[in-house]
Amino acid sequence: MDAAAPDEPEAGPAHAGGPAAGSPAPQPPQPPQHPPRVEEYPKIWLPRALRQTYIRKVGDTVNLLIPFQGKPRPRATWTHNGCALDKSRVSVRNGERDSVLFIREARRADSGRYQLLVRLGGLEAAATIDVLVIEQPGPPQSIRLVDVWGSSASLQWTPPQDTGNTALLGYTVQKADAKSGLWFTVLERHPRTSCIVSGLIVGNAYAFRVFAENQCGLSDSAPRTADLAHIQKADTVYKTKRFAQRDFSEAPKFTQPLADRTAVAGYDTRLFCCVRASPRPKITWLKNKVDIQGNPKYRALSHLGICSLEIRKPGPFDGGIYTCKAVNALGEASVDCRVHVKEPPGSLTVTRVSS
Numbered sequence: 001m002d003a004a005a006p007d008e009p010e011a012g013p014a015h016a017g018g019p020a021a022g023s024p025a026p027q028p029p030q031p032p033q034h035p036p037r038v039e040e041y042p043k044i045w046l047p048r049a050l051r052q053t054y055i056r057k058v059g060d061t062v063n064l065l066i067p068f069q070g071k072p073r074p075r076a077t078w079t080h081n082g083c084a085l086d087k088s089r090v091s092v093r094n095g096e097r098d099s100v101l102f103i104r105e106a107r108r109a110d111s112g113r114y115q116l117l118v119r120l121g122g123l124e125a126a127a128t129i130d131v132l133v134i135e136q137p138g139p140p141q142s143i144r145l146v147d148v149w150g151s152s153a154s155l156q157w158t159p160p161q162d163t164g165n166t167a168l169l170g171y172t173v174q175k176a177d178a179k180s181g182l183w184f185t186v187l188e189r190h191p192r193t194s195c196i197v198s199g200l201i202v203g204n205a206y207a208f209r210v211f212a213e214n215q216c217g218l219s220d221s222a223p224r225t226a227d228l229a230h231i232q233k234a235d236t237v238y239k240t241k242r243f244a245q246r247d248f249s250e251a252p253k254f255t256q257p258l259a260d261r262t263a264v265a266g267y268d269t270r271l272f273c274c275v276r277a278s279p280r281p282k283i284t285w286l287k288n289k290v291d292i293q294g295n296p297k298y299r300a301l302s303h304l305g306i307c308s309l310e311i312r313k314p315g316p317f318d319g320g321i322y323t324c325k326a327v328n329a330l331g332e333a334s335v336d337c338r339v340h341v342k343e344p345p346g347s348l349t350v351t352r353v354s355s
Helices: none
Strands: 040-044 054-057 062-071 075-080 090-094 098-103 112-120 123-134 142-149 152-158 170-177 183-190 194-197 205-214 250-256 261-264 269-278 282-287 298-303 306-311 320-328 331-342
Touching (some): 054 062, 075 090, 098 112, 142 205, 183 194, 250 320, 261 269, 269 320
Antiparallel strands (some): 040 062, 075 112, 090 098, 282 320, 298 306, 320 331
16 A cells, blocks of 8 residues: 655635735845945135136146045046036146146147046035136237338227237337348337327428237237338428517616725825616716716726716815716716725824914
């Protein structure tokens, strides 16, 4: 008799919450992941030199090194004018504590606003750097000779079409003599588009040219005037101004009168006075109202209004009142003085006694 097979469990209905046949076993629930703990907030240390416009010339390297902080290490990204960088020309290196933007050969298209953004979790810090790439300006478009007069010439020109991506500092004006052909600078960093050149030599002919200038220097070329400025000698007519003739005529007037004098007998003495008159007056000397002109004992002189009378070896009878009289067509004037003659010391006086 065959042995009975062991009882097999009966297939019952599947549990409502159980997995379907052939499905993988359920995984245990994962614990929630938290962002890393921020030990140091992100912050950018913008160098002082980059807080103003960073100016470079075309062909120069651009090397922007920006330090920052943040722990753990933040993520640093760069943008140019709000757009992503052109990685074919711009390279970026991000370190633990700084970020470097490098351009080997700058072009004018590299000008603009660069922004560095440092992110750490939900925190971020940003810094902007304005970069300006410049080059030499183009030449002024044209220059013309406006006018020539005397030893001066007037010039006018038009600004250049290309200023080199920056403002112009001014214009440099040069002149050249047609004989020598050598150029000399007459104006530097002139702010306007017109000027007057003075001090040109009479008889020469001059050509002029003008350069534009910015921070990179002068333009490579300069236009020159098509016409020469011929400086000709002008006929000068001198006109003399007529002046009204002043009348200096006046009657005689003594500015220095005669002074009383005491003379010593036997010793010459002189009398002086000063007179002013126009026309020149006639001088007459009198003694006690008697004209003494022509008397050899007296010598009268008159020069530049100074009148003098020399009394030669006066005696006791030469004392009295002396008068100097000046007469011209407009009138007359006179001055007087008294002359006293005394005996010299030690002389004897003889007195005649009548019987």
